[in-house]
Amino acid sequence: MTNSGRSPTSDAPRFVPVADHALLVEFGEAIGEAEHAAVLRLDRALAAAPPVGLREVVPAYVALLVDFDPLASDHRAMTAAVTALLGAGASEGSAAATHEIPVCYDGDLAPDLPEVAARTGLSPEAVIAAHLSGDYDVRLYGFAPGYAYLAGVPEAIRLPRKPAALRGIPAGSLLIAGPQCIVSTLTMPTGWWIVGRSPAAILTGDPARPFLFDVGDRVRFRRIDADAFARLDRERGR
Amino acid sequence: MSAALLKVAFAGPLVTIQDGGRFGAMRFGVPASGPMDRFAHAAANVALGRPAGAGAIEVSLGGLVLDCLEGGVTLALAGGGFTVDHGGVRAGGWCVRSLRAGERFAVRPGRWGAWCTLAVLGDLEAPEWLESRATHSVSGLGGGAIATGAELRVAAARIDPALEGDIPFPVTARPRPRLRAVIGPQDRHFTADALAAFPASVFTVTPACDRMGMRLAGPPLTLRDALAIPSEPIVRGSVQVAGDGVATLLHADHQTTGGYPKIATVISCDLDQAAQLRPRDRIGFELVDADAAVDLVRTRARRDARYFERLAQRRAGV
Numbered sequence: 225m226t227n228s229g230r231s232p233t234s235d236a237p238r239f240v241p242v243a244d245h246a247l248l249v250e251f252g253e254a255i256g257e258a259e260h261a262a263v264l265r266l267d268r269a270l271a272a273a274p275p276v277g278l279r280e281v282v283p284a285y286v287a288l289l290v291d292f293d294p295l296a297s298d299h300r301a302m303t304a305a306v307t308a309l310l311g312a313g314a315s316e317g318s319a320a321a322t323h324e325i326p327v328c329y330d331g332d333l334a335p336d337l338p339e340v341a342a343r344t345g346l347s348p349e350a351v352i353a354a355h356l357s358g359d360y361d362v363r364l365y366g367f368a369p370g371y372a373y374l375a376g377v378p379e380a381i382r383l384p385r386k387p388a389a390l391r392g393i394p395a396g397s398l399l400i401a402g403p404q405c406i407v408s409t410l411t412m413p414t415g416w417w418i419v420g421r422s423p424a425a426i427l428t429g430d431p432a433r434p435f436l437f438d439v440g441d442r443v444r445f446r447r448i449d450a451d452a453f454a455r456l457d458r459e460r461g462r
Numbered sequence: 463m464s465a466a467l468l469k470v471a472f473a474g475p476l477v478t479i480q481d482g483g484r485f486g487a488m489r490f491g492v493p494a495s496g497p498m499d500r501f502a503h504a505a506a507n508v509a510l511g512r513p514a515g516a517g518a519i520e521v522s523l524g525g526l527v528l529d530c531l532e533g534g535v536t537l538a539l540a541g542g543g544f545t546v547d548h549g550g551v552r553a554g555g556w557c558v559r560s561l562r563a564g565e566r567f568a569v570r571p572g573r574w575g576a577w578c579t580l581a582v583l584g585d586l587e588a589p590e591w592l593e594s595r596a597t598h599s600v601s602g603l604g605g606g607a608i609a610t611g612a613e614l615r616v617a618a619a620r621i622d623p624a625l626e627g628d629i630p631f632p633v634t635a636r637p638r639p640r641l642r643a644v645i646g647p648q649d650r651h652f653t654a655d656a657l658a659a660f661p662a663s664v665f666t667v668t669p670a671c672d673r674m675g676m677r678l679a680g681p682p683l684t685l686r687d688a689l690a691i692p693s694e695p696i697v698r699g700s701v702q703v704a705g706d707g708v709a710t711l712l713h714a715d716h717q718t719t720g721g722y723p724k725i726a727t728v729i730s731c732d733l734d735q736a737a738q739l740r741p742r743d744r745i746g747f748e749l750v751d752a753d754a755a756v757d758l759v760r761t762r763a764r765r766d767a768r769y770f771e772r773l774a775q776r777r778a779g780v
Contacts, residue, residue: 240647241752243699243727244759248647255692282488282695284719289695291488294730294759299752365491366693366719369601372491373693410601434592435490 234262237310239303244294245279247302250287259286260363264440266309275305283439284364320361322442325407325424327398328453329355333421340400340417344381352447354381355398355419360405360443365435370409370427372437377403389415396421396457398445423448423456466533466584466619470612471566474524476673479586479605480579482515484594488718494698495596495604495714498577498673498737501635501766502541506581508773509538509558509629510622517588517595518581519608523740526580526608527568534562535619536583540629542575542738556629560621574637575738576671584619599673599715630776632769634762638735641711641728643701643747644755648723651691652703656683660725661749665709669741675702675712676739682707683725693719699728701747713737729755731762 232238232250240248249266252259267283270290277297282289292302329337329352341348360376377400385401391413393399399406399416407422408414426436437443448456480503483496497503497520504514519526521544537559539546544555547568555578561567569580588595588605595605608614649657665680683703696702700712702722711728713736726747728736739745750758 241644241755242647242697243644244729244731244752244755246697246727248695250647253691280486280488282718284695285692287692287694289488289697291697294756295763298756364693364719365489367491367717369487369492369598369603370490412600431593434487439489 234258237262239299239306241299242289246289246291247299247306248287248289249306252286255285263288266306267439269309269312270306273309275302277302284366320440320442321438322444323437324444324446325422326448326452326456327420327422327445328448328450329420330450330453333450333453334398334419336417337419340381340383340419343383346380351381351419354378355400355405356445356447358405358445360445362437362439362441362443363404364439368410368412370435371406372426372435374405374443375403377405383417385415386417387415389413393418394421396423398422421453423453423460425460464533464619466535466561466582466616467531468535468561468614468616469529469531470526470608470610470614471529472525472527473608473610473612474522474526476522476599477524477526477608478520478597478599478673479517479588479595479608480520480597481517481595481605483714484592484596484598484604487592488695491718492592492598493714493716493718495594495598495673497579498714499541499579499635499734501734502577503579503581504770505629505635505773506538506540506579508770509540510536510581510583510625511774512581512583514770516581517586517605518579519586519614521569521578521580523571523576525568525570527566528561528614530561530563530565530567531613532563533616533619534560534621535616536560536622536625537567538581538625538629539569539578540581541578541635543572544575544578545570545572556631558625558627558629560623560626562621574740576740577737582616582619583622583625584616587615587617630769630773634735634765635738636735637738637740637743638732639739639744640746640748641732641736642750642755642758643699643726643728644752645726645749646724647727648691648694649725651685651687651723652725653684653686656685656707656725659683661747664744664746667739667741667743667745671741673713673715675710675716676736678709678711678745680709683709685723691721691723693721694724696720696724697727699730699733700724701726701728711736729759731759
């Protein structure tokens with residue numbers, strides 16, 4: 225069932241069983257655009273035509289977890305169902321949504337901005353401009369509920385994460401590390417660089433659409449000042 | 463029918479509201495949460511004629527003491543070897559008792575086991591998140607943690623003396639020191655020595671044990687290559703190994719993705735029994751292939767279905 229003898233590709237994934245109830249479908253071993261596009265294609269295909277016994281699907285950078293009810297299916301049946309969907313051709317579906325997320329980069333809301341500027345050799349304004357210039361897309365969720373990992377941080381402001389995590393970082397913090405960016409949803413520790421704060425509610429509180437982003441969506445950031453942040457933050461009742 | 467009001471005279475850490483779990487949101491970073499021991503949770507509810515996944519209180523090794531301020535309610539306790547102290551009378555867990563106004567009901571850890579469920583004959587009032595009362599302990603989202611001094615309200619609470627008595631205790635509710643697991647999905651990142659050591663070694667449960675997972679002490683499981691693998695999905699039961707070679711068995715409140723490789727994944731029907739292990743308990747892993755894992759889970763599901771059928775019949779007085 226597995227083709228563990230060779231490396232997976234975006235055309236010929238590797239199927240790896242996970243316990244009794246899931247299959248990991250791997251399209252590659254290193255993060256890449258073609259691999260993630262293949263993950264998103266299969267994610268859409270599974271949503272459009274869920275195989276018998278499918279419970280849920282978890283897309284990630286280069287692989288997708290297909291979780292199933294072991295009383296209704298098994299790894300062999302799921303591998304066959306997924307393979308059939310891969311062969312069914314492109315299911316392009318609806319175009320990815322684009323979200324515009326307001327961010328305030330001022331003062332206390334951006335405690336690491338001076339340090340990021342110093343480490344990158346840019347002015348704080350140039351760091352902000354670089355962050356705003358990025359085209360981001362939602363690669364996966366992880367760490368905690370609503371933590372969407374956005375790829376697309378421009379080269380000029382990519383830094384490795386801090387050696388140690390800081391505790392109690394407020395929800396809504398705009399975090400960057402390497403090519404990735406997160407708007408946090410809970411008060412949690414982080415070792416990423418805190419370069420702004422957003423009043424956007426990613427945990428929306430709307431039962432019909434509880435999470436603002438779907439994996440695959442596009443994100444642009446828009447700069448707001450401290451007054452606008454205070455107003456928007458009050459309006460959402462954080 | 464009326465409400466019962468329970469005052470929390472004492473609650474240890476990690477005493478939370480749980481229901482059957484919050485499924486379908488792993489893609490948004492949300493694990494199912496729900497009871498650490500799903501079988502025990504279902505047994506407590508079914509013993510009261512309630513749906514298996516109804517909201518109830520999960521009690522940790524810290525214990526729980528409730529004072530009934532108003533009304534009355536029949537309670538069921540199942541999971542682990544906990545003890546009950548009801549109005550000064552001590553008894554083993556796995557029982558159904560009725561608590562009346564002015565009485566105290568205490569749940570304390572016994573000789574073995576780490577988690578139990580206290581179910582109520584009525585509707586335990588607690589906040590919902592994403593249509594579930596299961597508490598995600600890291601964020602507090604869902605029904606929430608139960609703290610000393612809080613008051614719990616059980617709507618439509620009833621006392622039914624016909625339900626009182628012991629709950630039959632199946633051998634599969636005991637902690638399981640040898641967990642069955644399927645290798646991978648990231649076993650290729652480990653050295654041959656690590657892959658040989660994993661099923662052959664004895665590990666010890668460390669005190670770093672909570673609803674997210676249980677860190678294990680044992681031989682270092684050395685990684686073959688640098689830790690630069692892309693974050694991959696995680697499931698309940700994943701045995702994740704950090705860069706220092708230390709393994710963690712992930713549980714109800716696991717992160718949904720992570721960049722540490724998973725050497726193996728414990729099969730779902732062994733996870734309740736894994737949850738009942740305590741710090742210093744010794745455990746090992748027995749590798750089974752994916753087909754055998756499915757067979758084991760199906761066999762266990764049939765066995766559990768017969769148990770719950772008998773439990774429901776006992777209640778009906780058959």
